Amino acid sequence: MRGAVASRPQTGAKLSVSHVSKSFDTSSGDVIDAVVDVSFDVAENELCALLGPSGCGKSTVLRMVAGLEEPTDGSLMLDGQEIVGPGGDRGMIFQTYTSFDWLTVQQNVEYGMRLNGVPKGERKARADHYIELVQLEKFRNAFPSQLSGGMKQRVAIARTLANNPAILLMDEPFGALDAETRWTMQELLMIIMESLRPTVLMVTHDIEEAIFLADRILFMTRHPGRIREDLETRFKSGQRIPDKEAVTGLEGYADLERHIMHMMREESPNRERRA
Amino acid sequence: MRRQRWLEFKRPIPRRATVALGVAVWVIFFALWEFAVAQAWVNAKFMPPPHVVVGTLYEMLAGGAFVVDIGISIYRIFLSFALACLIAVPLGILMGSFRRVEAFFNPLVSAWRYLPAPSFIPLLLMWFGTGDTQKIALLFIGVLWFLITIIMDHVKAVRAELIETSMTLGGSRWQILRTVVVPAAMPNIVVAMRQMLAVSWTYLVIAEIVAATTGIGAVMMRAKRFLHVDQIMASIIVIGLLGLLFDYLFRLTHRRMFRYLDERER
Incomplete structure (x- = not known):
């Protein structure tokens, strides 16, 4: 970057992706461009x-x-x-189910806050709020093996939002x-x-x-x-x-x-x- | 309704039928054995009938000395297995989690897996004599390397998305190891331990029939010297029953520990 002054337009953008490229090396020695500029x-x-x-x-x-x-x-x-x-x-929700099998719905939603040392009372209150938001109140003590696919994605959404990500x-x-x-979840x-x-x-x-x-x-x-x-x-x-x-x-x-x-x-x- | 036939492809059978059939196969086995001896098809000296074996087993247990030998064998199994787990569980988890740790340890672990543990008996006898230490060392090296490899494979099978989910929730490497990798792999690690404990019993017999004065294996070798076939058979039964008992206890522990698992995954 020598010589070039990093002049970034100061827009009000939350996320700014600029001129990003990504190439992968394959096992056969070729380079594959996955993303270009x-x-x-x-x-x-x-x-x-x-x-x-x-x-x-x-x-x-x-x-x-x-x-x-x-x-x-x-x-x-x-x-x-x-x-x-x-x-x-930057909390991420995946296509595959990522609820932790060994934790209840409540514990799953509290998981991120636990990692980040949110005190117990606040953790519980925030988890309650997001569990209600995704309409899983009746299942807060259930384990993921008892939930349907859609409910597992609700857990993932509540868990990510409860952690209060910027994006x-x-x-x-x-x-x-x-x-x-899918339709219900989109709504x-x-x-x-x-x-x-x-x-x-x-x-x-x-x-x-x-x-x-x-x-x-x-x-x-x-x-x-x-x-x-x-x-x-x-x-x-x-x-x-x-x-x-x-x-x-x-x-x-x-x-x-x-x-x-x-x-x-x-x-x-x-x-x-x-x- | 269609007629119920006795044999149907994949048709589940009532629980009572399962139990009855399971008991029946043993009853028939022992009945045939008794019958064969009674008819003098086999020499009773080398093949005593089941009721004699059971009687001998009762006498041996009542005598007390055999109970001490059983205790010694269990102690050897437990100590060696605990030591093996103490090393294999953390090492397997680290090797399964981090490629660098795997690249360092795996050549050593893989090589050891192909060295038959009993081939070390002469060495172990020279180093540790004929006491407990030599027996425990044999059981330890017989189990350790397989246990490490199996645990490593189970840890590798932990889905990347689970780890990445924790990363995007702010988890550090240590937190991810503790709160995702270990709990995700734990049910399979306990299964691996259960399977390797069964292998441990095999090595126990090998350890105790070579240069041993105590333990179930030693009792059998002594009985052989005096042609006490009934005592040998009684000992084999004890080993079998103990193996079954420990397997059952492990199964029970697994069920208790991992209640959250779906019935099908157990």
Whole structure:
């Protein structure tokens, strides 16, 4: 960086990803570029979705924000601070279930606060609040083996939110759920967005999910992953509507969906065969 | 309704039937044995009938000396196994968690796994004589290396997402080890301990039939010298029963410790 003065535009961005690239060394000695020169900002209270076909590196971008992967090039800043590793300020929710089997729902939700030395009384009160938010009051003393998939994801959401992260990272959080449960969970997330107004960066390959949930959609290309389009879901006029049916009926929804489907098809590896 | 046949593919059977069939196989086994001796198909001197063996077992236990030998054998098993666990559990956990620790220890551990423990008996006899120390040393090296490897593999199988979840909640390496890796691997570690305890009993007999004066194995070797086949058989029964008992106790402990597990995972 010698000679170049780090002049970063002081925007009000919560998360700032600038010129980030990531390449992996394969076992055969080749270098694969997973992500190339990705730049974007996420504003405070914004729900931003990284959308794209599988293999577009969207999860890699999310994992770099989490600090679980290091970028080969570029930098990532959260609240003006360089991201150098994983930390409690960037709570992550995975597609696979991550409830700790040996802890009850209550203990799972208290887990992060316990790590960070939150005193017992406050820990309990905060856990109660978030357990109610995800509607698991009746199951607070249950073990995860007694819960359904959707309930396990509720535990994960409550556990992450109770830890009070600066940004919530979600990696296809509802991808393993059946269609009906996914829908319910998406609406629950919208209710949470309204009441807590967290900043969220979410990875998904589900077009409907992205349009319903996101304020902004970053569409990524395949191999290597770049950002192709930065789309605002303006047709929602800045509202967070916790009713999926209502959103799909809004004017502009169909146009946006068609536009994204078109891009998805262009990025599809099966494109030649279909044409 | 379709006729219930006696044998059906994969059809569960009532619990009472399971117990009755399990008892029946033993009753038939002993009945055949008795019958074979009574018919003089086998020489009663080398193959005494079950009722004689049971009688001998009762006499041996009532005599008291055999009980002391049983106690000595159990003591050897326990001490050697506790020592092996004391090293294998922490080392296996560290090797399974950190690649550098694995890269350092694994060449040593793998090599030792392929050296048959009984081949060390001559060495151990020279170093420690014929007492408890030599027996315990043999049991220890017989179990240790396998235990380390199995525990390492179970720790490696802990899902990365669980560890990463803790990382993104602010967990330090030590906290993650203590609050995620250890509890996640613990049910399987206890299973590994149960399996290796069974192996321990095998090495016990080997240790006690070579240059030993005490323990169940030594009792058997003494009985052999005087052609007391009934005593040898009674000893074998005791070893079998003790093995079963400890296995059962381990199973019970596992169930108590890990109540949170799904019935299917047990």
